[in-house]
């Protein structure tokens with residue numbers, strides 16, 4: 001069963017604080033998620049962000065436990081034609097046309113096969129730039145009982161296109177070993193060949209299609225013929241995406257009195273060392289957040305996060321959805337006390353930590369569901385700092401870094417450390433900054449983890465091990481103020497481009 005929180009109202013309370021009202025929506029009904037299979041068909045000229053949008057949709061849905069997968073036609077095309085020149089994409093090139101059609105057919109066939117094994121949302125990532133191609137895909141999908149949602153990305157801004165080509169396309173495997181300037185020229189010619197035949201979704205002739213058109217990175221959005229709740233979610237998500245460069249800074253609260261005594265949950269004050277972290281944060285943050293950055297600061301409604309953020313000079317907002325995982329009847333106990341009082345529960349939790357729900361409390365799965373509006377807001381926002389709790393940070397980190405559910409609840413997120421995430425076109429860069437103030441460890445290994453192999457999902461996971469691009473620093477000597485680790489980013493981009501890439 002899948003649940004969502006849905007924003008139903010936004011407003012301001014008596015103290016002038018922004019308030020967002022959400023309701024819990026059960027997507028357990030037939031027309032909602034379980035029995036719906038949707039093919040999301042990307043549409044648009046090359047370098048319009050289709051692969052990025054496709055990847056984000058898939059990550060978002062998988063994070064919500066919806067079985068989703070992207071099928072990139074470029075990857076299929078590359079098996080026969082690994083490094084095509086622009087002329088390959090000329091529609092007068094009959095051999096090129098044949099190979100491109102074959103690649104599209106292979107991707108659609110695999111996608112339909114995947115639907116028959118229980119897939120829920122398949123994303124067909126290609127240009128799908130003609131009416132006849134869209135008609136053919138729709139017929140194929142509907143014959144198998146799949147709904148079709150077209151997502152068109154239109155962008156006429158030459159500056160954005162040029163930037164997209166230079167930052168992403170020249171690293172595509174299509175141009176491996178090529179001179180970058182030659183690659184840019186060839187890619188521009190490829191776009192010209194597509195432009196000759198490209199037909200935007202026609203609001204009259206194709207009015208029966210279910211579609212969303214994102215014009216100039218969401219400046220204008222046209223939505224047509226939406227049929228159900230899951231389509232609405234996908235569309236709302238794509239509308240919130242933006243490509244403005246930004247970073248997200250995450251921190252747990254400072255060490256709390258409960259952390260010191262080993263108790264979980266509660267609403268304790270900071271310990272003296274936790275307070276030292278709160279006092280040091282403005283200085284640490286001033287070194288790692290570029291001067292002049294406009295930053296919004298979000299905390300939970302719990303004392304320990306509010307106290308931690310109290311000296312930071314940014315616009316603040318408290319979110320109930322950022323409160324720590326509710327440990328129900330175990331709230332206020334230590335792990336040994338829980339083990340003694342509820343031995344079977346204790347073991348069940350270790351066996352399946354993501355799904356285990358505390359009696360009268362929550363599971364990690366529950367936390368992810370209540371974090372959905374937070375993620376949606378994070379996608380809309382620019383620079384944000386979030387001060388929250390261990391379990392909540394694991395869920396947020398898992399979303400941005402694409403960490404699977406069997407690992408995310410076991411990630412070691414240290415106290416007194418700021419984590420910086422910088423989302424990019426093909427992955428998120430991670431940096432960690434330790435404040436150098438000692439704190440207890442609240443981390444508990446899974447039972448028997450020393451004897452178990454990693455394949456069993458037992459091993460604890462250091463964040464930096466799970467990141468493609470990671471950098472850690474220890475105060476006071478080495479807080480980096482220089483540029484991001486560009487070589488690592490480029491490597492990650494090239495790696496990602498090798499997996500994805502153009503048709």
Ligand code: ATP
Nearest residue numbers: 046047048049050051052155164217243425501502
């Ligand atoms: P191709 O058809 O060659 O595969 P594509 O449309 O899939 O191209 P991507 O590789 O996803 O393009 O993205 C290229 C760049 O587009 C990325 O740098 C990304 O940040 C940017 N981008 C993302 N969303 C949009 C958008 N809505 N409009 C324009 N550019 C975008």
Ligand code: F6P
Nearest residue numbers: 263264265324327389390391442
């Ligand atoms: O111990 C600190 C804490 O934030 C508790 O309040 C919370 O129950 C726990 O961490 C979550 O971590 P885990 O899911 O590993 O028990």
